[in-house]
Amino acid sequence: xxxxxxxxxxxxxxxxxxxxxxxxxxxxxxxxxxxxxxxxxxxxxxxxxxxxxxxxxxxxxxxxxxxxxxxxxxxxxxxxxxxxxxxxxxxxxxxxxxxxxxxxx
Amino acid sequence: xxxxxxxxxxxxxxxxxxxxxxxxxxxxxxxxxxxxxxxxxxxxxxxxxxxxxxxxxxxxxxxxxxxxxxxxxxxxxxxxxxxxxxxxxxxxxxxxxxxxxxxxxxxxxxxxxxxxxxxxxxxxxxxxxxxxxxxxxxxxxxxxxxxxxxxxxxxxxxxxxxxxxxxxxxxxxxxxxxxxxxxxxxxxxxxxxxxxxxxxxxxxxxxxxxxxxxxxxxxxxxxxxxxxxxxxxxxxxxxxxxxxxxxxxxxxxxxxxxxxxxxxxxxxxxxxxxxxxxxxxxxxxxxxxxxxxxxxxxxxxxxxxxxxxxxxxxxxxxxxx
Numbered sequence: 001x002x003x004x005x006x007x008x009x010x011x012x013x014x015x016x017x018x019x020x021x022x023x024x025x026x027x028x029x030x031x032x033x034x035x036x037x038x039x040x041x042x043x044x045x046x047x048x049x050x051x052x053x054x055x056x057x058x059x060x061x062x063x064x065x066x067x068x069x070x071x072x073x074x075x076x077x078x079x080x081x082x083x084x085x086x087x088x089x090x091x092x093x094x095x096x097x098x099x100x101x102x103x104x105x
Numbered sequence: 106x107x108x109x110x111x112x113x114x115x116x117x118x119x120x121x122x123x124x125x126x127x128x129x130x131x132x133x134x135x136x137x138x139x140x141x142x143x144x145x146x147x148x149x150x151x152x153x154x155x156x157x158x159x160x161x162x163x164x165x166x167x168x169x170x171x172x173x174x175x176x177x178x179x180x181x182x183x184x185x186x187x188x189x190x191x192x193x194x195x196x197x198x199x200x201x202x203x204x205x206x207x208x209x210x211x212x213x214x215x216x217x218x219x220x221x222x223x224x225x226x227x228x229x230x231x232x233x234x235x236x237x238x239x240x241x242x243x244x245x246x247x248x249x250x251x252x253x254x255x256x257x258x259x260x261x262x263x264x265x266x267x268x269x270x271x272x273x274x275x276x277x278x279x280x281x282x283x284x285x286x287x288x289x290x291x292x293x294x295x296x297x298x299x300x301x302x303x304x305x306x307x308x309x310x311x312x313x314x315x316x317x318x319x320x321x322x323x324x325x326x327x328x329x330x331x332x333x334x335x336x337x338x339x340x341x342x343x344x345x346x347x348x349x350x351x352x353x354x355x356x357x358x359x360x361x362x363x364x365x366x367x368x369x370x371x372x373x374x375x376x377x378x379x380x381x382x383x384x385x386x387x388x389x390x391x392x393x394x395x396x397x398x399x400x401x402x403x404x405x406x407x408x409x410x411x412x413x414x415x416x417x418x419x420x421x422x423x424x425x426x
Contacts, residue, residue: 029248030154030171034147037118061252068321070347071239088239090225093145095208 001043004055006063011055014081019105021046021097022083023054024064024074031092032073038094039075042101049105077104110210115139117416118205119186120193121359123150124402125392126221127177128409129416130186133219136417142181143207145192149174150223151356151393152402154245156273161402169248173402198366198385201423216424217387217416220363220375221409224356224393224400229261233317241323242350246270250277253349257342259284259326261314262353268292268300270353275305278349280306284314286331301415314350320345358394370396381412387419 004022013020023039025032036054043052057064057072059073067076067083073092077085077100085100087093117133119126122144133140147153155170164173165175182188192208198218205213226244228234234242239297243249250273258278260271263285267290283290283300288310290297300306309328315328324347325340341348358373368376368384376395381389391408393400 011166025253026248028251029245030147030149031245031248034153039186058251061254065252068240070241070249070322070349071243071245072248074239089244 001040002053003048004052004053006060009060010049011021011080016051016078017080019050021050021052021101022076022078023052024057024067024069024072024076025054026056026058026072028058029072031046031089035073035092035094039097042094042097046101046105050101075100077101079104084104110212112212112214113141115141115213115215116420117141117217117219117413118143118203118213119219119221120205121221121392122148122178122188123221123392123405124152124177125223125394125405125409125412126219127151127174127181128220128406129219129391129413130181130409131177131184132189132410132413133179133416134184134186136413138413138417138420140185141187141189143189143191143193143205143213144398145190145208148178148188154247156247157269158301158402164402193362196362196366197386201387216420217389218230219381219389219391219409219412219416220367220383220394221391221405221412222359222362222394226352227355227357227424229314229317229352229354231314231316233319237317237319237323237350239329240321241319241347242317242352244352246273246351248331249349249351250274253278255279256345256348258282258327258349258351259309260338260351260353261277261285263287263290263292263357264353264355265292265296267369270351271306272300272303274349274351275303276286278305279303280307282309284309284312284328286313287311310348317350319347323350325347326350331386356393358399360394379411380415381408382415386414387423 074088087096116138117140119142152170195206197204202214203218314327329336375390377390389412391412392405
């Protein structure tokens with residue numbers, strides 16, 4: 001998965017043409033760490049269709065808030081730099097993410 | 106979800122890897138029973154996201170929830186309990202062998218089952234709450250506190266968890282207001298004494314959150330005084346643009362799977378006796394999912410140990426006698 005930070009987010013996510021999925025997580029978020037392997041599996045499954053990225057919000061709090069993300073885990077799907085789908089908290093499961101992807105692809 | 110549809114046989118299947126499930130796993134595996142713990146999310150349950158677990162005996166150094174969970178998991182693994190990340194889709198407890206079908210399509214057949222599914226945080230149930238979850242409304246301080254650095258936070262509830270998490274949130278937030286529907290807290294006296302000394306904490310007693318609102322992000326809350334009926338609108342300060350609402354008003358048991366099969370009380374907690382027996386022989390309940398007075402890590406681990414020992418005894422009598 002591509003590692004985002006506050007310097008490359010604009011270019012890699014908002015400036016990208018196709019589908020970009022962002023896994024918002026942080027060091028203190030245990031549910032995020034538990035979810036990460038599932039997201040990595042999905043990244044392999046959707047390779048070539050969706051660019052999978054992750055952003056550690058610990059060092060990018062303002063950036064996350066600017067994307068209206070104030071809770072973790074949150075998985076957001078962008079297309080052409082626009083948010084087209086989002087799952088958060090208990091809906092941020094492997095099945096929930098897959099459902100969001102399949103509804104948009 | 107990439108299911109293999111395989112049929113797997115075990116002595117004991119434990120549903121849930123919180124403190125009750127991990128303790129049951131440890132005892133069952135140590136008794137040389139073939140044991141698996143199914144967990145759909147992270148191991149540890151509620152304490153995996155609890156900053157400090159200060160009242161579990163022996164949990165002194167590194168007394169954080171995650172570090173305690175890590176030690177429980179390591180101990181459980183060492184005794185040979187298997188752990189599988191998979192959710193349970195359906196159950197059939199009719200036969201001598203209990204059947205559990207998982208979300209990935211595997212079928213588990215077990216001589217005994219220990220239900221340790223736990224409970225999940227209760228929602229306020231007010232307008233705006235669902236839409237703004239993860240957008241300013243949170244049930245997990247360790248997950249989300251960081252976002253509210255220098256912002257204002259409202260912490261709802263009056264028990265140990267609400268008051269302790271309010272204190273944790275003061276490390277981040279500019280101000281934390283405890284909102285409680287009664288005129289005094291239920292939390293332990295020592296915790297209340299500590300919070301009273303914290304200058305960042307303010308109080309809204311006799312009050313409930315009636316609405317949370319905002320356009321894609323939490324912008325304000327409406328709080329009602331239950332004695333006077335007065336409703337106050339509390340918008341986020343203009344400079345901040347947003348605020349936080351953390352909800353710690355108790356838990357709902359995760360027992361939907363067992364409706365009509367296992368006996369439960371009106372709120373859905375499973376009814377089991379002091380040996381953790383449910384109404385179905387060979388099916389045991391342990392931890393927060395069970396109807397009881399005190400829901401703590403220490404009672405969950407005790408339940409788990411008893412359930413495992415009783416499961417072993419049940420298997421011995423039923424299958425090996």
